Amino acid sequence: MLEVVDGRMLIGGDLVQSESGDWIDSVNPATEEKIGRFPRGNALDCNNAIAAAEAAQPAWGRLDIKERAGYLKRLAGRIREEGDALLKTEVTDTGNTISKMSFDIEAAAEQLEWYSGLASELKGETVPASARNLHLTVREPFGVVARIVPFNHPLMFAARGIGGPLAAGNTVVIKPPETSSLSAHLLGQLCREVLPPGTVNIVTGDGPSAGEPIIRHPNVKRIAFTGSVPTGMAIQRSAAEVGIKVISLELGGKNPFIVYPDADPGAVANAAVGGMNFGWSGQSCGSTSRLMVHDSIYDEVVDLVTERVAAIELGDPLDPATEMGPMNSLRQMDRVNAMIASGIADGAKLTTGGEKPEGRAFARGYWVKPTVFANVHPQMRIAREEIFGPVLSVMSWSDEEAVLDRANSTEYGLTAAIWTNDIKRALNAARRMRAGMVWVNGVGNHFKGTPYGGYKNSGVGRESCLEELLSYTEIKSIQILL
Secondary structure, rough: OOOOOEEEEHHHHHEEEEOOOOOEEEEEOOOEEEEEEEEOOOHHHHHHHHHHHHHHHHHHHHHHHHHHHHHHHHHHHHHHHHHHHHHHHHHHHHHHHHHHHHHHHHHHEEEHHHHHHHHHOOOOOOOOOOOOOOEEEEEEEEOOEEEEEEEEEEHHHHHHHHHHHOOOEEEEEEEEOOOOOOOOHHHHHHHHHHHOOOOOEOOOOOOHHHHHHHHHOOOEEEEEEEHHHOOOHHHHHHOOOOOOOEEEEOOOOOOEEEEOOOOOHHHHHHHHHOOHHHHHHHOOOOOOOOOEEEEEHHHHHHHHHHHHHHHOEEEOOOOOOEEEEOOOOOHHHHHHHHHHHHHHHOEEEEEOOOOOOOOOOHHHOOOOEEEEOOOOOOOOHHHHHHOOOEEEEEEEEHHEEEEEEHOOOOOOOOOOEEEOHHHHHHHHHHHHHHOOEEOOOOOOOOOOOEEOOOOHEEEOOOOOOOHHHHOOOEEEEEEEEO
């Protein structure tokens, strides 16, 4: 059984401390109790990890695709076998509810298996560029690629994030989040057991100490990041100062959920609560945090949503009955509270939540009640800025053109939801949305093979699809002169 007290980094097949000897404490966000620690990696650790990945890549890249796929399948199997230990660590370390986080464990294994099967699609082309010669392309790995992982789904994003790069023949350096990195140690143990040394390397630490040296290393040309818009922009700036790199970014969202007058208010209310991802305390970039409801059913929807959100059960994230846990960190809690205060100051109507829950169980920890604001106007901060917390803003509309424009009015463009029984209206609205994923009469669902990523400042590149796998390769043209 896997167990964490003091975490270790995985470098070149060895589980190691940082060269500096420094540590970062990991805190249970539900109780503020220390539950472990992990190394504060530095530039030397990053250089060692990248060197190990470089040394391992030629042999890994020369393996038959079936062999690489076999390694991914074995790693997926070990994740399932150690699922209980991984799940308990993730829940305790992130504050996400066990009922929701259990899906992350299975998703991590499924994505590895999916990419193992997709690897045979790494195909080149023949090009009829001339009549007498043969012109063809082949896809080749970059070499060493980096994956920077957020705190809301640390294990799932780390495991999913290595599937495409490894299938394509790259070796990987993972930088886990500054909080909630204990599962990275467990994943490191499994990778050490299953994969050739140096194929996957994991360097923990904060952004300046560990993230920056990886981003700026000249031999890491391909970087993938999931997180906030400001950090994504900083990565682009930093990488551009040292060379030309290929960067994919899956960033924030202020996602609209547009409800037409023919939609069923009860179904809308259920979807609106589900789309806010309260099981992750609203800490999800895809959360549909702007609920835009037609005037004719606005009051009914507000009442139903308020009733459902007020009934959400807060408590111990390890209890299967708990529907929402704490925020991930003190910093996240402070930001959410500041945004709630701004909503009140701007004149939005607080219909439920907006404060810390009462009782001894919530005396310590980073707790915020799930919150709903009504009468929200587009110029308010809670209508424009990503909160990344359990705060839903509800606004009314009467003019279709105006609401479609309003839905596109923020800097974000990750997801959107359209609810109507009129297929023409639905398709028109879906085409108008400047977002990378649009649900019609649904919300939050992800299906393997459908690209996920954002427009505008919500990112660049697509994940969980064939395009992601191909993005970890470079194209070489070969001209055979006959």
